[in-house]
Amino acid sequence: xxxxxxxxxxxxxxxxxxxxxxxxxxxxxxxxxxxxxxxxxxxxxxxxxxxxxxxxxxxxxxxxxxxxxxxxxxxxxxxxxxxxxxxxxxxxxxxxxxxxxxxxxxxxxxxxxxxxxxxxxxxxxxxxxxxxxxxxxxxxxxxxxxxxxxxxxxxxxxxxxxxxxxxxxxxxxxxxxxxxxxxxxxxxxxxxxxxxxxxxxxxxxxxxxxxxxxxxxxxxxxxxxxxxxxxxxxxxxxxxxxxxxxxxxxxxxxxxxxxxxxxxxxxxxxxxxxxxxxxxxxxxxxxxxxxxxxxxxxxxxxxxxxxxxxxxxxxxxxxxxxxxxxxxxxxxxxxxxxxxxxxxxxxxxxxxxxxxxxxxxxxxxxxxxxxxxxxxxxxxxxxxxxxxxxxxxxxxxxxxxxxxxxxxxxxxxxxxx
Amino acid sequence: xxxxxxxxxxxxxxxxxxxxxxxxxxxxxxxxxxxxxxxxxxxxxxxxxxxxxxxxxxxxxxxxxxxxxxxxxxxxxxxxxxxxxxxxxxxxxxxxxxxxxxxxxxxxxxxxxxxxxxxxxxxxxxxxxxxxxxxxxxxxxxxxxxxxxxxxxxxxxxxxxxxxxxxxxxxxxxxxxxxxxxxxxxxxxxxxxxxxxxxxxxxxxxxxxxxxxxxxxxxxxxxxxxxxxxxxxxxxxxxxxxxxxxxxxxxxxxxxxxxxxxxxxxxxxxxxxxxxxxxxxxxxxxxxxxxxxxxxxxxxxxxxxxxxxxxxxxxxxxxxxxxxxxxxxxxxxxxxxxxxxxxxxxxxxxxxxxxxxxxxxxxxxxxxxxx
Numbered sequence: 001x002x003x004x005x006x007x008x009x010x011x012x013x014x015x016x017x018x019x020x021x022x023x024x025x026x027x028x029x030x031x032x033x034x035x036x037x038x039x040x041x042x043x044x045x046x047x048x049x050x051x052x053x054x055x056x057x058x059x060x061x062x063x064x065x066x067x068x069x070x071x072x073x074x075x076x077x078x079x080x081x082x083x084x085x086x087x088x089x090x091x092x093x094x095x096x097x098x099x100x101x102x103x104x105x106x107x108x109x110x111x112x113x114x115x116x117x118x119x120x121x122x123x124x125x126x127x128x129x130x131x132x133x134x135x136x137x138x139x140x141x142x143x144x145x146x147x148x149x150x151x152x153x154x155x156x157x158x159x160x161x162x163x164x165x166x167x168x169x170x171x172x173x174x175x176x177x178x179x180x181x182x183x184x185x186x187x188x189x190x191x192x193x194x195x196x197x198x199x200x201x202x203x204x205x206x207x208x209x210x211x212x213x214x215x216x217x218x219x220x221x222x223x224x225x226x227x228x229x230x231x232x233x234x235x236x237x238x239x240x241x242x243x244x245x246x247x248x249x250x251x252x253x254x255x256x257x258x259x260x261x262x263x264x265x266x267x268x269x270x271x272x273x274x275x276x277x278x279x280x281x282x283x284x285x286x287x288x289x290x291x292x293x294x295x296x297x298x299x300x301x302x303x304x305x306x307x308x309x310x311x312x313x314x315x316x317x318x319x320x321x322x323x324x325x326x327x328x329x330x331x332x333x334x335x336x337x338x339x340x341x342x343x344x345x346x347x348x349x350x351x352x353x354x355x356x357x358x359x360x361x362x363x364x365x366x367x368x369x370x371x372x373x374x375x376x377x378x379x380x381x382x383x384x385x386x387x388x389x390x391x392x393x394x395x396x397x398x399x400x401x402x403x404x405x406x407x408x409x410x411x412x413x414x415x416x417x
Numbered sequence: 418x419x420x421x422x423x424x425x426x427x428x429x430x431x432x433x434x435x436x437x438x439x440x441x442x443x444x445x446x447x448x449x450x451x452x453x454x455x456x457x458x459x460x461x462x463x464x465x466x467x468x469x470x471x472x473x474x475x476x477x478x479x480x481x482x483x484x485x486x487x488x489x490x491x492x493x494x495x496x497x498x499x500x501x502x503x504x505x506x507x508x509x510x511x512x513x514x515x516x517x518x519x520x521x522x523x524x525x526x527x528x529x530x531x532x533x534x535x536x537x538x539x540x541x542x543x544x545x546x547x548x549x550x551x552x553x554x555x556x557x558x559x560x561x562x563x564x565x566x567x568x569x570x571x572x573x574x575x576x577x578x579x580x581x582x583x584x585x586x587x588x589x590x591x592x593x594x595x596x597x598x599x600x601x602x603x604x605x606x607x608x609x610x611x612x613x614x615x616x617x618x619x620x621x622x623x624x625x626x627x628x629x630x631x632x633x634x635x636x637x638x639x640x641x642x643x644x645x646x647x648x649x650x651x652x653x654x655x656x657x658x659x660x661x662x663x664x665x666x667x668x669x670x671x672x673x674x675x676x677x678x679x680x681x682x683x684x685x686x687x688x689x690x691x692x693x694x695x696x697x698x699x700x701x702x703x704x705x706x707x708x709x710x711x712x713x714x715x716x717x718x719x720x721x722x723x724x725x726x727x728x729x730x731x732x733x734x735x736x737x738x739x740x741x742x743x744x745x746x747x748x749x750x751x752x753x754x755x756x757x758x759x760x761x762x763x764x765x766x767x768x769x770x771x772x773x774x775x776x777x778x779x780x781x782x783x784x785x786x787x788x
Contacts, residue, residue: 191779379479
């Protein structure tokens with residue numbers, strides 16, 4: 001009896017609790033349907049490609065399938081000296097099938113990624129193997145090209161044996177796994193990726209700092225000037241934002257080169273001698289100048305939107321309570337702008353880290369960044385798995401920075417507008 | 418009136434759609450080069466065969482066609498590619514393999530196609546269209562001495578000033594060794610032998626590093642073909658390696674004070690490749706065969722200073738001089754293949770670069786990073 005009285009019924013006799021749940025469920029479905037397109041969109045354009053990229057970067061089944069006998073025979077081989085006759089024979093048998101099926105080119109491309117110089121000797125072998133006689137394949141293969149007698153090449157084949165591999169990630173930081181299973185650095189003259197990672201980070205970091213230093217006063221002016229001036233200033237900020245990236249980069253080249261307008265001006269006012277014009281282009285200076293200018297709006301706009309909401313009376317209050325203008329700014333105004341600073345810095349940094357057209361055009365010898373390397377492997381070598389691996393490393397790097405930022409400042413403090 | 422124009426617009430739109438559906442699509446590099454191809458042999462072939470030929474621009478490399486193939490929607494029939502790309506594309510099964518003498522017509526005097534072309538093809542999937550040169554040029558107002566050899570390019574004592582060189586190692590290593598005293602050999606084979614030997618690549622890179630870190634020298638790295646003449650004209654550099662067609666346009670076309678040096682030039686080739694499973698493979702094959710015949714190839718040299726691949730095309734040009742579109746410039750002396758320009762040259766070895774470009778690229782970037 002007491003149970004009955006506790007339950008409140010709706011007019012049609014269903015317990016209120018249940019009917020509320022029903023409505024809620026309906027609303028939930030409706031809400032889900034509303035966000036479903038976005039979710040679907042994210043899945044297709046974001047989650048799925050990243051997953052695909054990851055698979056591509058570790059999947060090495062193709063080579064494994066192409067040389068089944070070879071890899072089986074290689075299991076016994078310790079990789080110290082030239083492999084025994086069985087390995088050569090197995091390789092010959094595998095390869096003969098590939099030549100017959102005309103798929104040996106794919107193997108050549110793959111093995112050439114592992115060790116340069118494979119392409120031509122595999123092609124030579126494809127031609128010569130037709131005349132091979134039964135038995136003693138080791139000698140016959142080694143006679144085709146002297147590289148076949150180099151154990152390095154056989155080690156390279158063995159490295160491609162597993163179905164899945166993290167070798168591409170090691171390669172991205174100039175390392176590889178040697179025949180003893182130890183992870184070692186590549187020879188010194190070929191260590192380039194690590195340099196490029198650091199260079200990319202360095203450029204992105206300093207561009208962010210420069211952008212911040214320049215954007216803060218601009219945003220402050222924008223937020224505090226009377227409307228008729230601030231509108232004009234806003235247009236000055238936005239106009240370059242709407243101009244094509246390439247046009248802006250090219251104009252910097254015209255301005256900054258040694259025979260360019262800026263240098264001409266310096267010579268004219270007597271700041272530098274004509275034959276001693278400073279180099280401001282095709283080096284890091286040029287990269288910093290051009291990238292800072294190009295990315296500046298991404299810092300100004302979030303800062304402005306945050307500063308606009310800060311009431312001017314707060315600063316006045318700070319001053320009336322006895323603070324100097326600097327203390328009032330530092331203790332009252334600045335902390336309030338941190339969400340804008342966070343958003344701006346994160347935006348600029350993430351954009352800068354993936355930049356490559358501008359550094360490639362104005363950066364000179366130091367103009368190659370990690371993204372150029374990714375593009376190179378996408379377009380020229382077609383080593384998409386390596387490009388994917390480096391792309392993912394870049395993505396993880398950005399996420400890591402985001403995580404650090406979250407720990408230090410807190411993501412809730414980001415405000416874009 | 419308004420209605421009529423709208424109707425016309427709709428009609429032309431519909432027409433353009435239907436016609437493009439049955440057209441052969443060629444992907445090439447754009448700009449003056451595609452223009453020369455279109456005017457030189459594209460349009461005449463289209464007219465003769467009654468097939469529409471569309472030209473689309475791309476920026477080189479095989480990534481787009483590979484993506485199209487993986488997505489199962491191939492849009493291009495013919496591609497204009499580098500030698501290295503024909504090798505990779507052939508290996509990857511992207512391009513159709515040719516039966517060369519059957520698929521391409523002989524010269525007018527009956528010489529089979531395979532002998533009419535200057536050299537053999539780098540892969541079975543390639544047919545050449547032009548030869549161009551990686552040579553160097555200097556600003557004639559820089560000094561009153563004139564550089565004459567490839568060694569002069571590296572001689573910063575006699576010819577002080579900055580140099581512009583290509584951003585990657587391709588052809589830079591070859592000229593570095595040549596300037597370092599290595600004999601070219603026939604078509605540069607001795608150079609490539611040296612590069613393949615131990616320490617060869619390091620020696621060449623060291624030579625470039627010397628040039629770039631020399632206070633009297635220094636390097637600007639160019640990436641787009643339009644840059645070298647521009648850098649020379651603006652006075653940013655005094656010497657620049659580059660593509661001869663671009664230098665030709667700057668000097669003959671625009672009258673810039675630039676002089677080309679042919680000593681130690683690298684002859685490189687551009688190829689057509691037929692995409693396997695393209696939208697209209699049969700017609701594309703017909704069109705390709707016609708576009709690369711003697712008359713047609715010579716046609717493109719009317720508009721740009723790149724040499725047609727066929728020897729017989731040069732004969733056509735010689736008979737028709739002045740061949741350049743302005744009607745007064747003789748084209749044959751400006752060709753990389755003119756005998757006066759061929760005294761010391763190397764053929765860019767596609768096999769070598771297909772084999773080694775990745776590792777050399779790493780060394781090259783490491784060198785650049787240390788500048």
